Amino acid sequence: MKFFRQVTTAQKNAIVIMGRTTWDSIPPKFRPLPDRTNIVLTSRPMPDAPAEVVVARSFDEALTKCPEDATVYVIGGSQVYKTALVHEHTKAVLLTEITCPDGHVECDTFFEGFDQSLWKKQPYERLQTFVGDNVELPGKDTCVEEKGFSFVYTLWEK
Template sequence: SIKQLPLTLIVAATPKNGIGKNGALPWPMLKKEMAYFARVTKRVPIPANTGSVQSDAWKQTNLEGTRRNVVIMGRKTWESIPPKFRPLKDRTNIVISTQDRAMLDGLPEEVLVASDIISGLEALEQRVRDGGALSVGRAFVIGGSSIYRAAMDLPQTKSILMTRINKDYECDTFFSVDLEDSRAGWQLRTREELQDYVDEEVSEEPLMDGNDADQVSFQFQLYQRP
């Protein structure tokens, strides 16, 4: 059932878990980091092989384009995405808002609006049945703070793709989960496990990005809980 669909949280945060400032990201445009976010949230996993070479070859060609990943975000995160980039392309966008969608100006009809994560997934399931949306690949929770917190309270949230930004930018919004507190059950996976999860190579060394005035390094991580 869609209610039990695994959820992956994807977030970039400073050493003090800062994620936002004045309705935007706290750091300058980090091209390689944003490109990673876009690639990973778009990439649909190929379904597990069944053993038949012939059927696996069929799946690779024919299931391509039949599934789409989902991105779930709060209303303020939606508004923080540059208009030319929203809805996030090649992904089914779900916006969480207590307001009616009529109150959210200029929201394209393909964007689903719901009052909470589970209701949003149920609305999507209905739209898939109606033939109005592609079936669901992976589902990512992309923020902000209150949506991250709501996702952490759901038992199907077992993976966090964290980008650790190695610089203390001033922030007014935080990721309120202490991944270092072992009592919460979050475990840092190895680089190899991260690579298997995102299906791409991940650098052993921190990456560098930013601009001439503001250089910053960052690293990609995977946390999981049992």
């Protein structure tokens, strides 16, 4: 979560776009996510949402609510990811690649719709530039080990 927080707050005009289920999954005491504009995609009213939360009915509508100089991060859920991945304005994907030593991971959520043939994995130095100096990255070619999993942060661009 540290990397996520650092990346999505590193820019002055940062915006996170998420679906209603993702919003609901964040414990109320942590909503809205601080130091960034929160846009929630939903077709239902959100009468209890804090005043600073922006509500949009579609991904395109959400983008119209973003200033030109904003850095926009899509943080879930699966339908929002699918929409963003094929959207003409999506130019980059920050992807955490996770592996497990025994190769078997019990999970119920997958990152679907990411066609690697449409993207180019960038070198570590480009990732460093993309996330900026305020984000702590592990060293080049360094896998982070945590709770039986290994992961690396990667950047993919069109």
